[in-house]
Amino acid sequence: MLELYQFELSHYVEKIRLILDYKGLEYRKINVTPGIGQIELFQMSGQRQVPVLKDGSEIIADSTAIAEYLDKKYPEKPLLPSDLKQKGVCLQMEQWADESIGLNARKALIGALSKNQTFRTAVLPNSTPDILKNVVSAIPSDFLSVLGLGVGMGPDAVKTAEAELKRSLTALCFILMEQPYLLGDTPTLADFAVAGLTMYVKFPKGPYLDIPQGLKDQGVPGIADVGTFEPFFTWRDKLYTDFRRAFSSAGYPGASGSAPTSINID
Template identity: 30%
Template sequence: MNRLYHFPLSPFCRKVRLTLAEKKIEVELVEERYWEESQDFMRRNPAGKVPVLRMGSRFMADSAAICEYLEETQPSPPLLPGSAEKRHEARRLVAWFDDKFYREVTVKLLGERVFRKLMGTGYPDSTLVKEGAKAIKFHLDYMAWLLEQRRWLAGDSMTLADFAAAGHLSCLDYISDVDWDRSEAVKDWYAKVKSRPAFRSILADQVPGFPPSRQYADLDF
């Protein structure tokens, strides 16, 4: 059995989970409190980060590398476009969300509101929370601009870029930190992603002490 060591509110784990589910690769989910740095987990990934995917006897780390591996070894359905130019655009947007969006928004909202308590590192920094709440508006507007020109974020077909974005936004939606009324285009895009069978297990996620927002699992939000 394939096994994914993950944490439910990790956007990087969610990107891999969506990719696995879209490609109909069965996997056992093993929740990993990676910040505790257990010896077993550090042997699987000395970087001490989730996700880690075990396939057979092989352990693979880093969400981008895992998704690329799955795309190369399980090419159907494709999650990267056919041309080099379009693949670059999809990869650019994956990096946008997993780097820029993560640093400017996810860390400052999810990190302060949830992970500080989980990790026992003190109380939320209100300044960082305000910065994250301001930054997400810019990112939602950028997504809206992209979606005015395209059916999906990177073009006319769904790609890893959509899963990267949905990974982050679904985590923030869990704690009700996304203003879906800011852009009808972004809301419609998320509704399309959220309605896919690959999303079902993510909508069932529960983190003790942090109940999901009212609309989190609602497909007609």
């Protein structure tokens, strides 16, 4: 069985989960323990980032490389259009989603967490002790903003990221006005990349992710709760309904459990 090494809250991993579900492939999720698990991941794949896919003796890192591998190894329900021009547009849209939407969504989410105490504690795992949740909630927003400056995610960077996300979502709304998918009548890699990488902008509301209930259908204020972008999120909801398999702690297909586990290297 395919094994997907992941963090549940990674939007690049979500892109791959969408693709696996669309293709109807059975897979086992292996939650990587931050820190020690990433060292083991490096020993296996030569890098520390998720997602990493293991298919027998094949080890593939990076979401784009994984998508390419899956489409070649499991060609049923292809991700790329057969028309060469459409294929080029699809690949360009995926790159745009990875490099623009994905990075800006991360900055915008960090900005939202620094401003909103309730949202900040909702990101914490359900198993987090109440005393720790209270400590996280009590951290002053100004202090978090100062910390953000040190890693290039201060208020100005967040503001720029939010503005770029708004332009991207506006463009997507225009594209989807008269067609069901980004490149026409059939879903492609572009659709799953855009859907997965907007996860931080607004978390899916359905039973798809093993995340705290308080995060579902919530996202970046000023974007997730603005009617202007509702057509996009309605489109994304339908994509999830049509293709994403529901999560169940008791019986999600291929799940290895919701708690982080260290990874075993063959």
